[in-house]
Amino acid sequence: MATLEIKDLHVSVEGKEIIRGLSLEVNKGEVHALMGPNGSGKSTLSFALAGHPKYTVTRGEARFKGGDLLALPPDERARAGLFLAFQYPAAVPGVTVGNFLRTAVNSHRANGSAPRALTGKEAEAGKNGGNQISAREFLKVLKENMRILNLQDDFAFRYLNDGFSGGEKKRVEILQMAVLKPELAILDETDSGLDIDAMKTVAEGVNRLVGPEMGALVITHYQRLLNYIKPQKVHVMMEGRIVTSGGPELVHELEAKGYDWIRQKFGIAATATAAAS
Amino acid sequence: MTIAEMTQLVGLNADGFSELLARRSGEPAWMRQAREAAWELYKTMPMPTRRDEEWRRVDLRSIRLSEIAPFAARSSGALPVAVKERITAGPASAAMVVQHNSEDAYIEVDPEIRRQGVTVCGLDEAVRLHPDLVRKYFGVIRPAAHNKFTALHYAFQSGGTFIRVPAGVRVDKPIRSMVYLDADGAGCFPHTLILLEKGASLNYFEERIGLDDGRRQNLASGVAEIHMDDGAQIRFMSLQEYNRDTFNFSSEKTIGQKDARVAWLTAELGGRLNKGFIDCDLTGPGGRCELLGLYYINGRQQSDVVTLLTHKAPHTEGNILFKGVCDDAARSCFRGRIVVQKEASQTQSFLADHTMLLSDKARSDSVPTLEIEANDVICKHAATVGEISAEELFYLLSRGIPEPVARKMIVLGFFEEVLKGVPAASLQKLVRRHLQAKFDVHDHDATMPGLSESDMESD
Ligand SMILES: Nc1ncnc2c1ncn2[C@@H]1O[C@H](COP(=O)(O)OP(=O)(O)O)[C@@H](O)[C@H]1O
Ligand SMILES: [Mg+2]
Numbered sequence: 255m256a257t258l259e260i261k262d263l264h265v266s267v268e269g270k271e272i273i274r275g276l277s278l279e280v281n282k283g284e285v286h287a288l289m290g291p292n293g294s295g296k297s298t299l300s301f302a303l304a305g306h307p308k309y310t311v312t313r314g315e316a317r318f319k320g321g322d323l324l325a326l327p328p329d330e331r332a333r334a335g336l337f338l339a340f341q342y343p344a345a346v347p348g349v350t351v352g353n354f355l356r357t358a359v360n361s362h363r364a365n366g367s368a369p370r371a372l373t374g375k376e377a378e379a380g381k382n383g384g385n386q387i388s389a390r391e392f393l394k395v396l397k398e399n400m401r402i403l404n405l406q407d408d409f410a411f412r413y414l415n416d417g418f419s420g421g422e423k424k425r426v427e428i429l430q431m432a433v434l435k436p437e438l439a440i441l442d443e444t445d446s447g448l449d450i451d452a453m454k455t456v457a458e459g460v461n462r463l464v465g466p467e468m469g470a471l472v473i474t475h476y477q478r479l480l481n482y483i484k485p486q487k488v489h490v491m492m493e494g495r496i497v498t499s500g501g502p503e504l505v506h507e508l509e510a511k512g513y514d515w516i517r518q519k520f521g522i523a524a525t526a527t528a529a530a531s
Numbered sequence: 532m533t534i535a536e537m538t539q540l541v542g543l544n545a546d547g548f549s550e551l552l553a554r555r556s557g558e559p560a561w562m563r564q565a566r567e568a569a570w571e572l573y574k575t576m577p578m579p580t581r582r583d584e585e586w587r588r589v590d591l592r593s594i595r596l597s598e599i600a601p602f603a604a605r606s607s608g609a610l611p612v613a614v615k616e617r618i619t620a621g622p623a624s625a626a627m628v629v630q631h632n633s634e635d636a637y638i639e640v641d642p643e644i645r646r647q648g649v650t651v652c653g654l655d656e657a658v659r660l661h662p663d664l665v666r667k668y669f670g671v672i673r674p675a676a677h678n679k680f681t682a683l684h685y686a687f688q689s690g691g692t693f694i695r696v697p698a699g700v701r702v703d704k705p706i707r708s709m710v711y712l713d714a715d716g717a718g719c720f721p722h723t724l725i726l727l728e729k730g731a732s733l734n735y736f737e738e739r740i741g742l743d744d745g746r747r748q749n750l751a752s753g754v755a756e757i758h759m760d761d762g763a764q765i766r767f768m769s770l771q772e773y774n775r776d777t778f779n780f781s782s783e784k785t786i787g788q789k790d791a792r793v794a795w796l797t798a799e800l801g802g803r804l805n806k807g808f809i810d811c812d813l814t815g816p817g818g819r820c821e822l823l824g825l826y827y828i829n830g831r832q833q834s835d836v837v838t839l840l841t842h843k844a845p846h847t848e849g850n851i852l853f854k855g856v857c858d859d860a861a862r863s864c865f866r867g868r869i870v871v872q873k874e875a876s877q878t879q880s881f882l883a884d885h886t887m888l889l890s891d892k893a894r895s896d897s898v899p900t901l902e903i904e905a906n907d908v909i910c911k912h913a914a915t916v917g918e919i920s921a922e923e924l925f926y927l928l929s930r931g932i933p934e935p936v937a938r939k940m941i942v943l944g945f946f947e948e949v950l951k952g953v954p955a956a957s958l959q960k961l962v963r964r965h966l967q968a969k970f971d972v973h974d975h976d977a978t979m980p981g982l983s984e985s986d987m988e989s990d
Binding site: 304305306307327328329330331332333338340343344345346347348349353354355357358361362413414430434 | 920921922923925926927928929930931932933934936937940941943944945946947948
């Protein structure tokens with residue numbers, strides 16, 4: 255049983271089928287690259303796995319650690335150990351990175367059971383009796399990880415993604431991953447908008463976590479990032495399906511010959527994916 | 532309240548007014564005349580209806596004026612425990628003035644500000660101790676004729692706070708004014724009169740609290756008048772938490788002369804209905820006014836606030852920002868108005884209000900008005916009414932945060948832009964706590980697991 259097991263998945267958005275029979279297995283300790291031209295459905299796959307309500311699974315299944323992933327609401331999927339680094343993370347004005355992430359950590363620790371209702375004073379004193387992380391302990395962990403990702407301390411107190419540059423947003427996604435320690439991370443174009451130094455920082459952040467405790471599905475449409483995060487397996491996606499898979503050498507082949515080579519080889523019309531962003 | 536008191540003093544009507552005058556027989560003649568004039572005015576003014584533009588969104592038909600006592604004595608000799616708790620929960624103060632129902636209950640003034648010549652006392656006491664000052668300034672910038680409930684206020688006024696800060700004196704720790712209403716079926720008419728002389732500076736924090744077990748209607752109609760001489764500064768912060776049976780009317784006006792600085796923040800959480808008028812006139816060059824407000828209402832609460840910022844002199848700056856959240860069947864209206872008079876060239880002024888609706892039945896309107904008569908002016912407005920953003924919500928969920936908690940974070944986060952404007956960190960925390968508490972009472976599941984912003988921010 256693989257950590258993440260997707261079988262014949264079909265996903266529709268607003269009545270339009272985008273993912274059309276996709277199968278994939280990713281295990282802890284493995285890095286898989288998912289490559290494909292714009293509009294091929296990479297983000298749709300990520301959203302569907304994360305449980306976005308706009309993305310409807312019409313057929314097929316996705317199992318996570320043996321359980322039915324699709325039966326869980328999005329917050330439970332996250333607490334089960336699935337993480338999605340968004341291609342375009344939303345800004346949440348008024349909610350600081352620190353408070354947000356500490357709440358997320360404590361939600362994981364509360365393990366899905368309804369958080370105990372605390373009255374003001376009790377909550378303030380942190381007398382929640384359970385395994386909740388204290389502010390002090392949390393800040394230590396947060397600052398350590400921010401340092402590794404080259405994020406200034408004041409990010410803890412800035413509003414989540416509000417006014418962040420593209421690169422800062424991506425680094426804050428990796429920061430969240432580092433603090434939440436998922437078992438499987440989907441990184442959706444985490445390299446886009448990053449300069450080479452920032453990309454190296456992000457890649458190091460990811461490499462630090464990949465191992466026996468975590469697997470990763472790295473989505474990109476350039477080979478650039480894959481020079482720094484080494485995948486064991488590479489999948490090429492077109493029109494909502496994985497058309498071919500291979501080892502790391504496939505990255506270079508794609509780089510050299512482009513997606514048209516794949517299209518020709520597998521008989522896919524060039525028009526289908528051309529217009530999408 | 533004893534039965535004797537109830538039968539003795541019920542009704543915001545002619546009988547009630549006579550009773551009040553009898554009770555206030557020791558007052559100077561000018562005060563009595565002011566009450567009588569206000570009462571006459573009140574009788575001639577029609578009750579506002581939905582046809583009156585500024586009252587279109589509030590429902591006054593259910594007020595039973597004849598069942599509301601014009602005066603409510605303190606229910607006990609000692610300060611209620613709830614009041615003591617509120618005093619200690621708030622920031623350390625330079626002075627504390629507490630009114631319990633219609634009566635002054637407690638006052639404490641730091642001897643240091645006394646030495647500096649600052650006067651702080653209950654308004655009723657000021658009528659006795661500083662009659663000349665009160666007579667000169669009382670009812671001048673916000674006269675009884677402003678609206679029917681201002682007239683009612685001047686007829687029945689009891690309690691409130693009087694503050695005078697002499698030229699050049701800065702009062703940094705807040706002077707606090709608390710009104711605690713635990714009488715059921717009572718009227719409450721506190722008057723705030725603040726005089727700031729040249730270059731004087733004041734931090735003021737008022738709390739209006741109602742005990743939440745009333746069955747009968749209460750009515751509060753408060754007036755605040757703030758006179759600011761050249762270069763004076765005020766940070767005015769108000770937190771309103773009357774109970775759900777209180778019809779709350781307030782009418783506040785500041786006049787700031789040359790280089791005056793006004794930083795205003797009002798937070799409305801309580802009341803069955805809030806009808807507020809907040810005005811500021813900048814009459815001298817260099818004056819600046821920041822008017823912030825937030826409200827969070829649910830159930831069948833109604834809020835309708837009118838702000839009017841008038842630039843009367845050149846080189847003045849203004850900013851109005853209101854944020855509100857309506858849940859359940861709550862409804863709100865915000866009427867922001869900025870007037871830039873002909874003389875007020877080279878002025879800049881901004882008006883923004885944003886409302887979040889948390890239920891299908893909640894409703895909100897925004898009625899912005901900019902009236903610009905001067906040239907060389909920058910004046911803009913923005914207004915939005917929306918719901919919790921689906922993308923923000925999904926983002927928080929995707930990190931494992933349960934939905935009720937995620938919703939709470941987004942709603943409370945929505946207020947932060949305004950809360951940041953609260954001058955003191957301790958006050959900011961207090962208001963934040965009260966917003967959270969209101970949310971939690973409404974939705975117990977939403978308690979954030981062990982999250983306390985105070986310890987995050989104190990590091
Ligand atoms: N929320 C959405 N609403 C409508 N169409 C969508 C939405 N998300 C994706 N799509 C459509 O699905 C297709 C695949 O998009 P996407 O998954 O973003 O591709 P990729 O990430 O591979 O670039 C595109 O045609 C896109 O327009
Ligand atoms: Mg994409």
